Amino acid sequence: MQERKTTEHSPTASGAGPDTGREVAVELTGVTKRFGEFVAVEDLSLDIYEGEFFSLLGPSGCGKTTTLRMIAGFDEPTEGNISVAGEQVRGVPPYRRPVNTVFQSYAIFPHLNVFDNVAFGLRRAGVQKDEIRQRVTDACEMVQLAGFEKRRPNMLSGGQQQRVALARALVNRPKVLLLDEPLGALDLKLRKELQLELRTLQHEVGITFVYVTHDQEEALTMSDRIAVMDSGVVRQVADPATLYEFPHDRFVAGFIGQTNMFSGRVEAVEGDRVTLRTSDGEKIEAKGQEAIEANSEAHVAVRPEKIRFGGDGDNVLSVTIEQVVYLGVSTQYIAVRPDGEKIVLYQQNSHDTAGPAEGERVSVAWDAANCLVLGG
Amino acid sequence: MGGKGRGWTLRLVGLLTPITVWLGLFFLVPLLLILAYSFGKSGVYGGITLGFNPGNYLKVFDPLYLEIIIRTFVIAALTTLICFALGYPLAYFITFKGRRWRNALILLVMVPFWTSLLIRAYSWVVILSGNGIANKTLQFLGITDAPVTLIFTSQAVLMGMVYSYLPFMILPLYASLEKFDTRLKEAAKDLGASRWETFWRVTFPLSMPGVIAGSILVFIPSAGEFVIPQLLGGSRTVMTGSLIQSQFGSARDWAFGSALSIMLAALLLAAILFYVRRVGADKLEGV
Known part of the structure; x- marks a missing residue:
């Protein structure tokens, strides 16, 4: 994939990144989401570049998960537009979007073993049997689950279930992988390990990751760029160093470090x-x-x-x-x-x-x- | 074993003794009696002489009785199937679309239980009989000129049975669907499954415990039912339950009645085992 460089965010740029020539993987333009009276996300505009590890960071209730769900297609924006890989996705159901999600709760299918869980998306896409076998085996290997294919989810630890969720999403080779606090339920040591592993994995596969977290340390460790959100509004978008050294406002300065x-x-x-x-x-x-x-x-x-x-x-x-x-x-x-x-x-x-x-x-x-x- | 272990054992004995005595007295003893009677010989004016007469069982295979047993299983199976076809969508609707009305709707499902089964079966007689409500309505609307035979048919029996046993299907289905983690639906959709595929690959397989429980709860009492077939089936649609009842009643052949009971129980057990094996295995196979 492309050379990985941290790119200064320019809020006015709506096409490809100005100096890097990188394609925009996800583009949000003036996105607002209201649930009745409550405004979850307000006038959000964001460009996420191809091959980027992008984090949405903020306290709970800041609208980061809602933003992710709108990209995935589980919620539709009240106003504004979302494009994934250059295509408008308004009205496109989740199962037709070129994105996959790793859920906070993993949402592993309890009635299927590891192999069938990972193969689920490929089977829906009508991929040939031999290719399914190959790709599922590769995916399991990639997340260090080789040999666990026949296991049932209830026989796996939290960390292993997390890996199944990751393999199940990545095996479909989505344009964008959405991760909703995937490490939230794990203990600190395992979380640190998996943070680095995820980072390495993202480099290997070169897929755009959009990562939701409330843990500023996690976001700083893993991301190319971070959008800090508060009360449905993006406060600042920048690479970790810029965010830490040059916070725009009091919220960002207080939230990061x-x-x-x-x-x-x-x-x-x-x-x-x-x-x-x-x-x-x-x-x-x-x-x-x-x-x-x-x-x-x-x-x-x-x-x-x-x-x-x-x-x-x-x-x-x-x-x-x-x-x-x-x-x-x-x-x-x-x-x-x-x-x-x-x-x-x-x-x-x-x-x-x-x-x-x-x-x-x-x-x-x-x-x-x-x-x-x-x-x- | 230490003192703690003994305390636990004592508590277990204390908790299980009442139910053991109860089941022993009122289930096991009668069952053994029936088993003994089924090999006995009935007196001409009732009463029974114990002995070993396998002839009672051979009599079950008389074409006359065999037809009744087969009909019983066909009607029970159809009842289960129709209850499932009607009950699953309803349970699904109540669980996922019922929102704050969920508990109220489930309560409505149970409303028929508030009246005795006998009264409800009789009300079907009132509806279906020759000059009953159904026929009057049909004639009033000009669909038919003369009364149609609705009652004393196997369709009438089926209708009555489905009506009576539907709640037994809906309640376990609701119980298992209600536990369903709706995030799994989102996961399936995220992985490219349409609504239909999501249902068949995820929701339905995970509701199998409810399907199995509901089917058994409907099938067993349907197969043993005697009130509904007697009231709505008359003499033309006799089922095993009413046959057994008549053996202990008017026919005074307790030995044959007992043999029929044991046979029915054995066949039901075999059918249930077969069903659970089949469906259970399917469920484990995955996609």
Whole structure:
């Protein structure tokens, strides 16, 4: 398949990606879904490229599963259009769409063994018997279920059932594979293993994956690009690094990773350099992402690992260390500002020098470039 | 075994003793009596002399009686088939389209049970008899000039039986369909199965326990039924149940009646075993 490159999302692009020339696998245009009075998804526009591992990330009730179900055809959008592989799919029933789904509950057919479960889609498509045998065997091998073909679903563990669900969908070679929190029911260790496995598998088969999850770590680990959703609206679409380093708004900054947030009044704007005055009179230098007016209210955020000890930086605060948590690779410090607000910072444990102890008064500093002005 | 094990055993004995005594007294003892009678010899004015007379069983194979037994099984099988054909769509509809009316609809299915079977069978007589409601209506509408023979036919018996036993089919079907995970339907559709294929490949196979239970619950009492065939079939459509009843009643041949009972039970057991094996095996084979 194509070279895998993370592509900056440009909301206006409606055709192929501008610089990569990649085909759009799924295109949502102004999609709104209402259930009675409740708006599950509101005016959603999204391009998902061919061969991409794309995640819909958000808290429960944010509309991510509804979006997936509309692509699969289980729900129709109230307004707007969806195209899969260049074809409009409004009114096309699920069984005629070139997509397959891995369900959250697996939905393995309990009356069929592993082989018949995986062969289900091929048989419906009228594939020749010999080819079915070959493809099912290959699919089982691919998800490490070789030798389990005759097993009944009730004799499989959760992880194995998950693999059956995956093989059952992939064996049909869909244009797009939809995954609805497929690892949600598994324990942490198995989930971590399967995350990497799924990623590798996606590289191998080159099929577009649309992955729904509420677990930001999972989304960051696996995805080429992530759409962060909240209350039926997409807040930001970007690759994991961009999402983490340059969150657009307070919701994204708070949902992805840990962050320290400050709010205050804008005192001065000079290019992308914004000077903020907090309510307790502290001055904070930050980097603006969008045009902002002086004297308006603004929020800024800085990641815990961008803050260091010492008085050298664009922003310096005097704090008292309240708690020191040793985490192995790094140490987490929770510090309190004079006004009682808390700051979290991380230090790598790569040096022998010990950090400050609990109760110690220290200076912490960070640069304006790492301190972003947030929208919303 | 430790003290805990003994406590458990005691509890088990305590729980199972009442039902064991009950079934022993009122099921096993009568069954053994019937078995003993079936080899006995009936007195001319009733009563029975115990002994070993296999002749009672040979009499069952008399063409006269054999015809009745075959008719019994044909009518019972047809009753089961019609109950299934009528009951499955209804159970399916109530389960998947009933929404908040589900419980109310299932209650309606059970309404006929609130009246005695005898009264319900008699009401069919009122409807089907020569100058009954059905014939009056037909004549009023000008479809027929003279009364048509509706009652005392095997069709009338079949109608009455289907009417009486339909709930026994619907309830187990509903119970098994209700447990169905509708997400499996979505999975089937997602994998390219149309509505029809989804039903035949997923929904129906998974409702087989209900189909088996319902069929048995309808077939067994239908095969042993004697009230309905007597009231609606008259002397022309005699079934094994009424034959047995008459042996213990007017014919006073308890030995033959017992032999007929044992034969009927044995044939039913064989039929059920065959059915469960067939259908059960089919269900396990998959697609």
